[in-house]
Amino acid sequence: MNQSELSTHHLETSLSAKIERCFAPLLDSDPDVLQQLLADKHSLNTKRAYEKDVTDFFQTMTGKPPSRDSVLEFLHLEERQAVAVVLKYKAKLISGEGRKAPLTEATVNRRLAALKSLIEMGRKMGTCCFSLEDIKGEKAQKYRDTAGIETHAFERILGQCDRATLAGKRDYALLRLLWGNALRRNEVSQLNVSDFDPGVATLRILGKGRGTQSEIVDLGPATVRAIADWLDARGGNSAPQAPLFTSLDFAHFGHRLTGDGIRKIVVRHSENAGVKKQMSPHRIRHSAITAALDATDDNVRKVQKLSRHKKLDTLMIYDDNRGRDQQDVTEMLDGMF
The missing domain is CATH 1.10.443.10 (Intergrase catalytic core)
Structure with missing residues (x-):
């Protein structure tokens, strides 16, 4: 086999090779969606805030902090089931059930935004097929009190x-x-x-x-x-x-x-x-x-x-x-x- 034929052979071998040969180690059948969401954020403070908000959802609704399996279980729900769960969670935030006091509108919206980001990451990774578009945030007035001191x-x-x-x-x-x-x-x-x-x-x-x-x-x-x-x-x-x-x-x-x-x-x-x-x-x-x-x-x-x-x-x-x-x-x- 001459040099030209050898080069052609290598090219054909590369093109016909299965993708899994190179990328199999990177493909996880059970992805950790929460960790991927956190890894996607630059700021350490943003990572902490997202982790705290997502943890609050799972702690409130399941009594346990989130794990890879519990996150996937949530993301695998049917849309009507997921919406029902999140609506119950939102009601608990607003009423203050199980907490010292009801949460502010801004905090409620932040918690919901974190969940929506988790779901969006799940959709990107192919582990979720629903959204929370029907769940609206609370009306919150930004900068209600900007009064400082003299x-x-x-x-x-x-x-x-x-x-x-x-x-x-x-x-x-x-x-x-x-x-x-x-x-x-x-x-x-x-x-x-x-x-x-x-x-x-x-x-x-x-x-x-x-x-x-x-x-x-x-x-x-x-x-x-x-x-x-x-x-x-x-x-x-x-x-x-x-x-x-x-x-x-x-x-x-x-x-x-x-x-x-x-x-x-x-x-x-x-x-x-x-x-x-x-x-x-x-x-x-x-x-x-x-x-x-x-x-x-x-x-x-x-x-x-x-x-x-x-x-x-x-x-x-x-x-x-x-x-x-x-x-x-x-x-x-x-x-x-």
């Missing part, structure tokens, strides 16, 4: 940080960053030392809903000094991939500061400052956006660069909520007689 109140919170201590330097830098850039707590938690560039006063963040795509935000001079002061005082592990903000308690010293850890810092300093409103990192974000609208004379397009809301309509809700139009009109009517 600038002077946040100044009091900053004043609670003892900048002579390591914890005080960290908390001061953290709070300034939350206010000056209206960041979300998970955006702050994910920051590494290499994301901070004091030379050009910028920070690289992983924004909400952007997967692994980062974006650069500019920092104010006071925030740059505060972060640099914290890093200088911290010393130790300041390698590029080290977390920018770390825990200082005995049990978790040096570990990345979690979103909940950030929340606790905000709550503690707010209470010490005598702030009565329930505070959180997101409340600071609301406060910063509202203050920015005031400072820019309602320039929503300019403030959109700060808030990084994709839709201008979302930012307009902040603008509407900060106004006192209803009160003004009520007082006008009240004064007519």
Whole structure:
């Protein structure tokens, strides 16, 4: 057999070979649909949220956490059966049956969305032939309360940080960053030392809903000094991939500061400052956006660069909520007689 005939033989052999010869190890007769759904998400926080919501469904309806078999059993139901089960689950969420209290509309919708994503993944993998299109979410008003705190109140919170201590330097830098850039707590938690560039006063963040795509935000001079002061005082592990903000308690010293850890810092300093409103990192974000609208004379397009809301309509809700139009009109009517 000459070289040409040999090449032709190899080509014909390859074309006639069964696909299973190469891909059989990758094909699973009983796929783990939930794990595939989680693997399809970039953000660790998104993975945790989906897993938590799907687990709640199976725990509520079967009394057990999800397994490969129980997920497949659910996905193999007939559509009328699946819809009936999910409607019962939705009713339990709304009524609060078996829980401390009924869940909010937004939480109900999130749980349903997680189930629909699980079913969609099942459809893609050929293990499910129904959908939940007939099950509608609850009407939920987004951003019902965007009212934050006044600038002077946040100044009091900053004043609670003892900048002579390591914890005080960290908390001061953290709070300034939350206010000056209206960041979300998970955006702050994910920051590494290499994301901070004091030379050009910028920070690289992983924004909400952007997967692994980062974006650069500019920092104010006071925030740059505060972060640099914290890093200088911290010393130790300041390698590029080290977390920018770390825990200082005995049990978790040096570990990345979690979103909940950030929340606790905000709550503690707010209470010490005598702030009565329930505070959180997101409340600071609301406060910063509202203050920015005031400072820019309602320039929503300019403030959109700060808030990084994709839709201008979302930012307009902040603008509407900060106004006192209803009160003004009520007082006008009240004064007519």
